[in-house]
Amino acid sequence: MWDYTDKVRDHFLHPRNVGSLDGANAVGEVGSLACGDALKLFLKINDAGVIEDATFQTFGCASAIASSSVLTELLKGKTVAEARKLTNKDIADYLGGLPKEKMHCSVMGQEALEAALAAYQGEAAPRHEPEGELVCKCFGVYDGQIRRAIRENGLTSVEEVTDFTKAGGGCGDCLEKLQAILDEELGKAPAAAPEPVAAKPLTNLERMRRVAQVMDEEIRPNLKKDGGDIELVDIDGKTVLVALRGACKGCPVSNVTLTDFVQKRLQELVEPDITVREAGK
Known part of the structure; x- marks a missing residue:
C-alpha cells in the first residue's frame, strides 16, 4: 500500500x-x-x-x-x-x-x-517523448525525456529515473542504457565491462533457489509499483508456474507481462531456456 x-x-x-x-x-x-x-x-x-x-x-x-x-x-x-x-x-x-x-x-x-x-501560443508542443533515441520500449520513453528529468530533478540513480519517467519499470532491458545516460549526465566515466564467466549447469535445487530469489527481489517489486503482483506456484524442471495477483490478474496484457518481462528476466538471470506459464492454463 x-x-x-x-x-x-x-x-x-x-x-x-x-x-x-x-x-x-x-x-x-x-x-x-x-x-x-x-x-x-x-x-x-x-x-x-x-x-x-x-x-x-x-x-x-x-x-x-x-x-x-x-x-x-x-x-x-x-x-x-x-x-x-x-x-x-x-x-x-x-x-x-x-x-x-x-x-x-x-x-x-x-x-x-x-x-x-x-x-x-500557436507553437508546436514540446516533444518530450519523441525527443532523441527510444530507450524504454515498454513505456515509450525517449532519451530526451530521461535527460530532462535527470537535470530538472537532480536524479542520481536509475531507480529515481524510473520513479520520474517509468523507464526501466517493465522488462528491464533498458537498465544498462539508463545507467549510461545517467553517468553521462553526471559526468561519470563508463564502468569497465566485467570479464565473462562461463556458465555452469544448475542443479534442480539451485535453479529453484535462484528463481525464487529473482521473483522476490526484482520481478515482484516491479509489478507492485503499478498495483500488480505474482506468486510462484511450482517449478517443474525448467518450466516455472506462476499465478498473477492484484492488477495483473485478468489484465488484457498479462501474456505480455509473463513473456516479455517475467520469463525474459528469469532467462537472463537464471537460465536462458526457462519458460514461464500461468498455473491452470
Whole structure:
C-alpha cells in the first residue's frame, strides 16, 4: 500500500474540475493508454492572458488523478507567464509529497501544461517523448525525456529515473542504457565491462533457489509499483508456474507481462531456456 498524504487521498476521492471544458482555447495531451497513463488538460484563457478555468481527463492511478486535480486548481487565476513557471515539484509539494515511485504522475501534469500553453501560443508542443533515441520500449520513453528529468530533478540513480519517467519499470532491458545516460549526465566515466564467466549447469535445487530469489527481489517489486503482483506456484524442471495477483490478474496484457518481462528476466538471470506459464492454463 502506498503511503499517500491526506491531500492526495482527498484529490483522488474527490477530484476537482473533471471532464472536458466548453470554450477551451488551450488543450494539452500527454501519455498513452498503451503505457498505462494519459492526461488531457483543458484551459480557458481570456484576452488578458489569465486562466479563467481548467479541467482535465486522465487515465491512471490515484497519484495521476490527484496530480491532475491539483494542477487545475493551481492554474486558475494565473497568467500564462505565471503558469509557465509551474513544475512537477510544485504539484508534488502542494499534495504534501508523492511516493517516489509515483513522481512520474506529477511530471505528466507539467508536460500536459507545457503542451497546452504551446497550443495556445500557436507553437508546436514540446516533444518530450519523441525527443532523441527510444530507450524504454515498454513505456515509450525517449532519451530526451530521461535527460530532462535527470537535470530538472537532480536524479542520481536509475531507480529515481524510473520513479520520474517509468523507464526501466517493465522488462528491464533498458537498465544498462539508463545507467549510461545517467553517468553521462553526471559526468561519470563508463564502468569497465566485467570479464565473462562461463556458465555452469544448475542443479534442480539451485535453479529453484535462484528463481525464487529473482521473483522476490526484482520481478515482484516491479509489478507492485503499478498495483500488480505474482506468486510462484511450482517449478517443474525448467518450466516455472506462476499465478498473477492484484492488477495483473485478468489484465488484457498479462501474456505480455509473463513473456516479455517475467520469463525474459528469469532467462537472463537464471537460465536462458526457462519458460514461464500461468498455473491452470
